[in-house]
Amino acid sequence: MRRVLIANRGEIAVRVVRTCRALGVETVLTVAGADRDAVPARLADAVAPIGASYLDADAVVRAALAAGADAVHPGYGFLAESPRLARACDAAGLVFIGPTAEQLGAVGDKLAARDRATAAGLPVVPGGAVGSRAEATRLADQIGWPVLVKAAGGGGGRGLRAVAEPAQLDAAIERATAEAEAAFGDPRLYLERLVTSGRHVEVQLLGDGERVICLGDRDCSVQRRYQKLLEEAPAPLLDDGLRSGIRRAAVAFGRHLGYRGLGTVEFLVDARRGDFYFLEMNARIQVEHPVTEAISGLDLVAEQIAVAEGGPLRLAQDDVRLAGHAIECRINAEDPGQGFRPSPGTVTRAVFPAGPGIRVDTHVQAGSAVPPGYDSLLAKLIVTGRDRAQALARLRGALARCEIEGVATTAALHAALAADPEFGRGGADTGYLARFLARRAGTAVRADVTDKKAAAAGARRG
Amino acid sequence: MADIELVDTSLRDGNQSLWGATGLTTAHILQIAPVMDRVGFRALDFTSSTHMGISVRTHKEDPWELIRLTHAAAPHTPLQFIGSGLRFISWEPVHPDLIRLAYDRLVVAGMSRFVVLDPMHDMEAVLRTARMLRRAGAREIIAALTYTISAVHTDDFYAGLAGQMAACPDIDRVYVKDPAGLLTPEAARTLIPAVRVRLGEAVLALGDDDPPESGSLRRNTKPLELHSHCTIGLSPLTCLAAADLGVAALHTACGSLANGTSLPNAERVVANLRELGHTVDIDDRLLARVAGYFTDLALAESLPAGQPREYDASFLRHQVAGGVMTTTRRQLDELGLGDRFGAVMDEVSRVRAELGYPIMVTPFPQIVCGQALYNVLGNERYQHVSDQAIRYVLGRFGRPTAAVDPDVADRILSRPRARELTAEPPPASPAELRRRLPARISDEEFLLRATMPAGEVDAMLAAGPARRHYNPGLKPVLDLLAGLRERPGMSGLVIDKPGFRLELREGTRQ
Numbered sequence: 012m013r014r015v016l017i018a019n020r021g022e023i024a025v026r027v028v029r030t031c032r033a034l035g036v037e038t039v040l041t042v043a044g045a046d047r048d049a050v051p052a053r054l055a056d057a058v059a060p061i062g063a064s065y066l067d068a069d070a071v072v073r074a075a076l077a078a079g080a081d082a083v084h085p086g087y088g089f090l091a092e093s094p095r096l097a098r099a100c101d102a103a104g105l106v107f108i109g110p111t112a113e114q115l116g117a118v119g120d121k122l123a124a125r126d127r128a129t130a131a132g133l134p135v136v137p138g139g140a141v142g143s144r145a146e147a148t149r150l151a152d153q154i155g156w157p158v159l160v161k162a163a164g165g166g167g168g169r170g171l172r173a174v175a176e177p178a179q180l181d182a183a184i185e186r187a188t189a190e191a192e193a194a195f196g197d198p199r200l201y202l203e204r205l206v207t208s209g210r211h212v213e214v215q216l217l218g219d220g221e222r223v224i225c226l227g228d229r230d231c232s233v234q235r236r237y238q239k240l241l242e243e244a245p246a247p248l249l250d251d252g253l254r255s256g257i258r259r260a261a262v263a264f265g266r267h268l269g270y271r272g273l274g275t276v277e278f279l280v281d282a283r284r285g286d287f288y289f290l291e292m293n294a295r296i297q298v299e300h301p302v303t304e305a306i307s308g309l310d311l312v313a314e315q316i317a318v319a320e321g322g323p324l325r326l327a328q329d330d331v332r333l334a335g336h337a338i339e340c341r342i343n344a345e346d347p348g349q350g351f352r353p354s355p356g357t358v359t360r361a362v363f364p365a366g367p368g369i370r371v372d373t374h375v376q377a378g379s380a381v382p383p384g385y386d387s388l389l390a391k392l393i394v395t396g397r398d399r400a401q402a403l404a405r406l407r408g409a410l411a412r413c414e415i416e417g418v419a420t421t422a423a424l425h426a427a428l429a430a431d432p433e434f435g436r437g438g439a440d441t442g443y444l445a446r447f448l449a450r451r452a453g454t455a456v457r458a459d460v461t462d463k464k465a466a467a468a469g470a471r472r473g
Numbered sequence: 474m475a476d477i478e479l480v481d482t483s484l485r486d487g488n489q490s491l492w493g494a495t496g497l498t499t500a501h502i503l504q505i506a507p508v509m510d511r512v513g514f515r516a517l518d519f520t521s522s523t524h525m526g527i528s529v530r531t532h533k534e535d536p537w538e539l540i541r542l543t544h545a546a547a548p549h550t551p552l553q554f555i556g557s558g559l560r561f562i563s564w565e566p567v568h569p570d571l572i573r574l575a576y577d578r579l580v581v582a583g584m585s586r587f588v589v590l591d592p593m594h595d596m597e598a599v600l601r602t603a604r605m606l607r608r609a610g611a612r613e614i615i616a617a618l619t620y621t622i623s624a625v626h627t628d629d630f631y632a633g634l635a636g637q638m639a640a641c642p643d644i645d646r647v648y649v650k651d652p653a654g655l656l657t658p659e660a661a662r663t664l665i666p667a668v669r670v671r672l673g674e675a676v677l678a679l680g681d682d683d684p685p686e687s688g689s690l691r692r693n694t695k696p697l698e699l700h701s702h703c704t705i706g707l708s709p710l711t712c713l714a715a716a717d718l719g720v721a722a723l724h725t726a727c728g729s730l731a732n733g734t735s736l737p738n739a740e741r742v743v744a745n746l747r748e749l750g751h752t753v754d755i756d757d758r759l760l761a762r763v764a765g766y767f768t769d770l771a772l773a774e775s776l777p778a779g780q781p782r783e784y785d786a787s788f789l790r791h792q793v794a795g796g797v798m799t800t801t802r803r804q805l806d807e808l809g810l811g812d813r814f815g816a817v818m819d820e821v822s823r824v825r826a827e828l829g830y831p832i833m834v835t836p837f838p839q840i841v842c843g844q845a846l847y848n849v850l851g852n853e854r855y856q857h858v859s860d861q862a863i864r865y866v867l868g869r870f871g872r873p874t875a876a877v878d879p880d881v882a883d884r885i886l887s888r889p890r891a892r893e894l895t896a897e898p899p900p901a902s903p904a905e906l907r908r909r910l911p912a913r914i915s916d917e918e919f920l921l922r923a924t925m926p927a928g929e930v931d932a933m934l935a936a937g938p939a940r941r942h943y944n945p946g947l948k949p950v951l952d953l954l955a956g957l958r959e960r961p962g963m964s965g966l967v968i969d970k971p972g973f974r975l976e977l978r979e980g981t982r983q
Contacts, residue, residue, distance in 0.1 A: 013511075013756065035508035035759045308941075313507070317548070325545045 016075040019086030024051035030312035039078040068096040082106035091295040108319040118292040128289040131267035138203030157205040164197035214261035223265035242299035247437030305337035305395040336399040346419035355383040359417035364409040478515040478722040485518040487730030489796040499939035510547035519552040526562040533936035544583025555588040558602035562924035568900040576609035585612040593871040603643035615646040628667040636671040654704035658714035665718040696721035706782040728764030729771035733779030773948035790822040797838035820845035829873035
């Protein structure tokens with residue numbers, strides 16, 4: 012592999028360029044529109060304009076061939092889990108840096124993935140496919156309310172809808188079908204029991220098509236509407252037996268698929284009862300991969316490229332040694348005060364922290380444009396400590412030194428999270444962030460009132 | 474015209490010849506290993522037991538970990554180990570079972586290509602070591618024909634050895650090892666064909682189905698490689714002659730680690746080979762990156778860059794290879810006796826003759842140069858004699874190629890110490906050594922503790938895992954920061970250069 016086409020943008024494009032450079036592999040970055048002036052385009056060895064969209068698989072393959080690339084790295088999002096791109100690469104004699112098209116198909120379709128997981132012996136949340144409203148009501152009654160309506164072709168938190176009672180089901184199904192059709196071109200739905208309190212724990216797998224190893228777990232429970240905001244590794248306060256059960260299940264699934272590449276198996280965990288359920292598998296590099304790199308000392312992109320080149324795994328399970336604790340904050344161009352509304356614009360100032368145990372993955376510097384219509388991720392701040400307490404202390408210090416101006420960001424929210432005693436205890440569930448935000452809103456209102464009173468008092472004195 | 478492969482020697486022999494084997498740390502190697510893996514080298518000359526000892530002693534880094542990490546970072550390119558099968562890390566001969574254990578662990582750690590070398594050309598020892606390596610799982614075993622100029626070291630002599638190597642199923646390849654860079658293109662034109670014919674014949678005799686036509690010689694021959702140092706400027710030309718004569722691979726080095734007393738510069742060799750019509754499947758862009766990396770590293774770390782060498786006729790007398798010459802010069806400089814270097818080199822020629830013309834490869838240059846140092850710095854020649862020199866005369870390193878001068882042999886063996894060493898028990902077996910060392914240590918740690926002072930191994934373990942990243946461009950800034958840390962009283966810093974001004978002042982944040 013001498014030249015890789017990176018079919019992505021943003022921080023993951025920078026991340027892939029970094030590893031390629033260390034490996035001596037040239038990079039060509041696809042750019043759409045104004046991205047040709049962005050940081051990733053300047054870091055890559057060359058750029059390949061591909062029109063208006065990062066979603067055109069044929070354009071990506073054409074660009075790769077025109078650039079003389081011998082492989083395509085899809086990053087995450089966009090075409091990362093597109094069997095169509097994987098097949099088009101195969102047909103054009105290009106290496107697709109990811110799993111096989113068949114594996115992408117098997118895990119990309121939520122219903123198919125559920126079936127494969129069941130076949131591999133993994134527990135799944137009670138539920139199933141629904142073809143009609145009547146079928147949905149019957150199934151919901153059977154598995155118990157509330158339920159979650161999911162799009163079979165969805166992902167990344169999209170196409171999900173919680174339904175609390177039978178009266179809301181018809182409308183929810185109708186809207187979900189229309190949305191799923193529009194967003195994913197696939198109207199199929201399925202129902203699951205809505206587990207209201209649980210933790211989101213995922214396991215990082217690496218396979219070469221024959222052997223599959225586990226690179227530890229991550230906790231991604233700090234979510235807002237199924238969008239991850241903060242992740243850590245390893246998952247804190249998890250019983251040893253439960254942790255090894257989850258890891259074993261993930262590896263069993265990977266082996267069942269004969270998996271090749273990087274993949275993440277997501278689980279819903281009831282830590283109190285010691286139960287866990289398979290949620291889905293992400294067949295790509297994840298946004299939160301750096302926390303795994305931080306505690307394993309591995310370069311996951313390098314390992315991904317190594318198996319894509321057809322080589323066997325370069326390490327055995329026993330070679331994977333995890334040490335310390337790592338936390339990643341996603342600093343998004345969103346305004347938490349306005350319901351996390353995206354905040355596009357131009358970054359006028361960007362100062363990121365540096366120091367021992369601190370890593371920042373970003374594509375942003377002063378002057379960077381944050382266009383609407385793309386993922387709002389500006390930077391990932393990753394801190395590592397010998398234990399969670401040290402990582403948290405470093406996180407607080409690092410966030411205090413992080414300055415981004417010109418667009419609204421989630422940085423201050425992360426600082427508040429890092430200072431929150433409940434988060435500090437570890438093991439928060441997926442409902443935690445909503446509760447924290449409600450609590451914070453209350454505090455903010457009270458603080459506001461206090462300020463006004465003080466101001467009024469000051470005015471009277473003046 | 475032929476396809477010629479390159480074996481890169483930067484990491485082992487380049488480092489040894491130019492930087493006393495102490496120039497490269499784990500981080501230095503790991504940073505560039507993934508790129509070296511993609512250049513297209515046939516193998517990387519990677520380490521020896523001497524280098525492993527230096528990792529522990531000088532860098533406080535685990536040499537086993539270095540092998541494992543490098544193999545993981547460069548999985549497609551075989552890593553080569555060079556050893557004589559007589560010793561491991563320490564200079565004393567060791568028990569064969571200890572060598573066997575070391576080879577087993579080296580293969581497990583990721584070494585796959587092994588040089589078999591016996592400076593006395595004792596073929597029985599060579600075949601024994603090759604068999605031991607094959608059993609350990611070595612994938613490619615390459616035997617050395619160590620070149621020198623003497624009345625016995627004729628083309629026929631080397632051809633005879635090559636014939637025996639060709640007949641040995643545990644030897645896959647052979648190379649002409651020219652540690653002192655003595656091989657001229659003229660000498661190569663008779664030596665290489667003589668050796669290649671024997672390498673081919675023996676394979677045919679082993680029952681190859683192809684008729685022995687002249688055109689099939691190359692295919693049926695055990696491949697021959699050339700490893701010739703640049704010491705007196707001959708090897709860049711000799712390499713080109715060797716390529717025309719059917720050598721399969723040439724040993725070269727990159728950037729600042731090439732030339733001088735090291736191996737020829739890979740970039741230049743590739744360009745010259747192509748100019749002469751040969752094909753070399755090397756990625757030029759990546760080769761340039763590797764060369765640039767070592768050049769930047771040399772600048773950042775103040776290590777001397779190899780320079781092309783002038784021809785030196787006097788060198789043919791003392792024949793001291795690059796690494797030993799550098800070490801000897803450093804030792805003299807440390808003693809404040811740098812001006813005696815010429816005298817020591819003259820003495821080296823004399824001692825070498827008196828000791829029966831040992832070929833100047835490890836451990837003999839160390840023995841000869843050490844003795845020459847004693848002889849020059851002492852009141853009287855052979856007043857001081859090292860244990861190693863006594864063991865040499867006692868035949869502990871094998872039978873010298875020619876007889877030792879009888880007067881010198883008497884002088885050495887009449888010493889009380891010689892009698893003690895004569896009565897010296899044979900090297901301890903691993904089982905015996907285990908009893909003397911801490912219980913429940915890994916084989917890897919055992920091999921270090923069995924051959925090194927405990928304090929050095931303890932210090933390595935105490936230092937913790939080695940750094941894995943290195944950027945020569947950051948060295949000046951890191952040096953500046955380290956310097957600042959040593960001056961706690963400073964309250965400000967100003968860096969001023971055209972178009973750039975950085976001011977740091979102690980105070981409160983705004």
